[in-house]
Structure formats: C-alpha cells, structure tokens
Amino acid sequence: MKMFTDMKILIDPKGRKYIFKGEDMHTKDGMIKADEINNCDVGGTVKTHMGTEYAVIHPNITDIMQKARRGPQAITLKDASLIVGYANLHFGSKVLNSGTGSGILDIFLAHIVYPEKVISYEIRDDFAKIAGKNFERFGIDNVEIKMKNIYEGIDEENLDAVILDLPEPWLVIPHAVKKLKIGGILISFSPSIEQSKKFHDALNINFLQETYECVLRDWDMKVVRPCSRMIAHTGFITVARLISRNKEVKKSEEEQKDVKESEEEKEDVKESEEEKKDVKSENRDEQTDIKSENNEAQTDVEKENDEAQTDIESENKEV
DSSP states (O other): OTTTTTOOEEEOTTOOEEEOOSSOEEETTEEEOHHHHHHSOTTOEEEOTTOOEEEEEOOOHHHHHHHSOOOSOOOOHHHHHHHHHHTTOOTTOOEEEEOOTTSHHHHHHHHHHTTSOEEEEEOOHHHHHHHHHHHHHTTOOSEEEEEOOGGGOOOOOSEEEEEEOOSOGGGGHHHHHHHEEEEEEEEEEESSHHHHHHHHHHOOTTEEEEEEEOOBOOEETTTTEEOSOOBOOOOEEEEEEEOOSSSOSSOOHHHHHHHHHHHHHHHHHHHHHHHHHHHHHHHHHHHHHHHHHHHHHHHHHHHHHHHHHHHHHHHHHHO
16 A cells, blocks of 8 residues: 555654655754655654754554644544444445545545545535545545535445444435445444434434444653543444344334323323313312302301391490
C-alpha cells in the first residue's frame, strides 16, 4: 500500500509531529533542509539550523488521520476504532461508508480492508473534493467516492458492513437489509440521542442491536492523575447485526402484544378517570343537596324563632 511507503514524519522533543512534504521544513526550533530529511534513514535524527534534534520515522494510521485536512466535522479516532471493531472489518472486507465528509473514516477503513476497495457515498461536491485531496496526499488508492444519495438505494451487493454518518440514517434500513450479508453489520454514528433513538426504533426484528457512547480520558502519569482535558461526548454509535432478511418488516407478535396491552391500560386509565369524574359529580350533587337541606332547615328554625318572638311580644302587650 502506498500510504506509508514514501512518507516520513518528524517528531520534536515535546512529541509534536510534522508530516514531511518534500520541502524545507520551518519549525519554531528553526529550519530543516529537505535534503537532510531525504538522506536521513527512518529511526535517525535531523537537526534544525538552531541545533534542535527531530526524530524521523514513518507515520502510522493515527498520524495520517490527525494530519488530514478537515472540512465538515470529522469523526474521532476513538469512535472510528469502535466502529471498525464492532463492524468486524478485516483484510478483504467489503464495506460501504455513506457520508464521506473529509474522508477521515474512509482512510481508516481503507487501511483495514486493503486491498479491498472502500465505497464511499457523498452528495456534496465540496466535501468530496476535500476527501479526494486527502486520499491523494496520503496515497490512498483503494477508496472510491460515488456522488450518490444513499436514501435512494445501494448499488453494491453482498456487503460485510454499511456505515452511516447521516442526518436521517433510519431511511437507509430498508436498503441495507437487501444488500448486507446475513451476519453483516449496519452502523450509525449520530451526534444526538434523538437521532439514535429514531434509528433504534426503526430497526426491526431482522437485526440485533446495541448503542454505545465512547468517552476517552487521558492520564498524566507524571503526577498519576487524569488530565484536566478529555474527549467526552462526540456521538452515539448504534450497531445492528443482520440475522435474517426473510422476516416481514413489522413489529413482532410480542411487540404487538405490548402495544395492545399498553392501549388497554390507556383505556382502563381513561375509564378510571371517567369513573372518578362521575363520583366527583355525584359527591358534588350530594353536597349541593345537603347544603340546600341545611339552608331550608336553617330558614325554618329562623321562621319559628321569629314566630315565637312575635307571640312573646304579643303576650307582653296584653299583660
């Protein structure tokens, strides 16, 4: 693979890395001539004109991913590693990635499945150009970018994995069911939990599924404590494994039973609320009747008292 063959990376005393582009390098520690780097064997060192030594080695895949040009939000190494692991990718795997972006994930995938070709769908020309330049810069020759909307379908057959970084990944599920191998993996990376939940709910009984969030924390071993900065939430990764494509894309009997029970419970609650309303209404009527009776009784008592008072006054006058 051409990715690392003719490339060198320089590392300064603090561990910072610089990709050698075939030209004189200008660093904060001074300049290093291109001829010196070209003539230096991997594992050796070169000096700036100010005397600072830089180590010379070949870059690895993490260096390439970190140094690639960014355009849209790029997937991180922690998430890319989790995706590759759960997608069960290896030498010769057939994989489709939709949502090329800057091509960072495609670079990682291409490194894993080489010499098999990675198919990458993208609908934006500007993103495709950024990715294409990254592939050319690092000698990636086994990625094919297709200007295609995956919501409209998938061209490839018998895929080991389909990876999605899209706003509406649930729209791809019907196409993925037809194009994945049995046992193949459908993965969706989504920054929001709402997207992940909708994708999860759209998956049917043809899939086994799990959702993960990867949080990475570095440690400072000089003081033996976590670093103050960390890569926390970047997105949610839903992994779905195709176990059958013969089952109808509908809710299972158990799910239907749950829905029915839920509807019955709602009806029971509704009836209970209506009964409560009736009881409340009856109580209100009873209270009204009692109040009315009390008022009438009070009126009668007052009337009797008035009559008694009148009789007493009349008797007093006669006396």
